[in-house]
Amino acid sequence: MDKKWISKNRDGQSSPLLAEIKTCTSKDTMRKFFKTLLTYWGIALACVLIPLLHFVLVPGFFLAGIYMASKAFEFRYQLVEGSFDCPTCQKKVHLKDRWFESDTTAHCDSCGSKAYLVPMEEQTSRS
Numbered sequence: 001m002d003k004k005w006i007s008k009n010r011d012g013q014s015s016p017l018l019a020e021i022k023t024c025t026s027k028d029t030m031r032k033f034f035k036t037l038l039t040y041w042g043i044a045l046a047c048v049l050i051p052l053l054h055f056v057l058v059p060g061f062f063l064a065g066i067y068m069a070s071k072a073f074e075f076r077y078q079l080v081e082g083s084f085d086c087p088t089c090q091k092k093v094h095l096k097d098r099w100f101e102s103d104t105t106a107h108c109d110s111c112g113s114k115a116y117l118v119p120m121e122e123q124t125s126r127s
């Protein structure tokens, strides 16, 4: 379960990802589903108070909530909190509460480059 993860850039440079990444259980998925759904529906409820725009915003956030919450069933991993050294400029990049299916990307704030966060074994089998 404890896979090693790395960050790498397009040029193939990589650095270790120091993060707590857990495999999602069905309980985590349901919690994420309801949290997302209630957040969107809460916004929809608050939009009732906006004159005229509420005709668009309330059903919009209601439906968007169902759509966004259903994405919780696609996620397999949750990155709770962590960081990595940008493979391009070596500056530290912090990550928090990120859900993803098999791998994910992150942008470095210092140099703006994109880093791919992938499991270690996947990286070695590709190259």
Ligand SMILES: [Zn+2]
Residues within 6 Å of the ligand: 086, 087, 088, 089, 090, 091, 108, 109, 110, 111, 112, 113
């Ligand atoms: Zn960078």
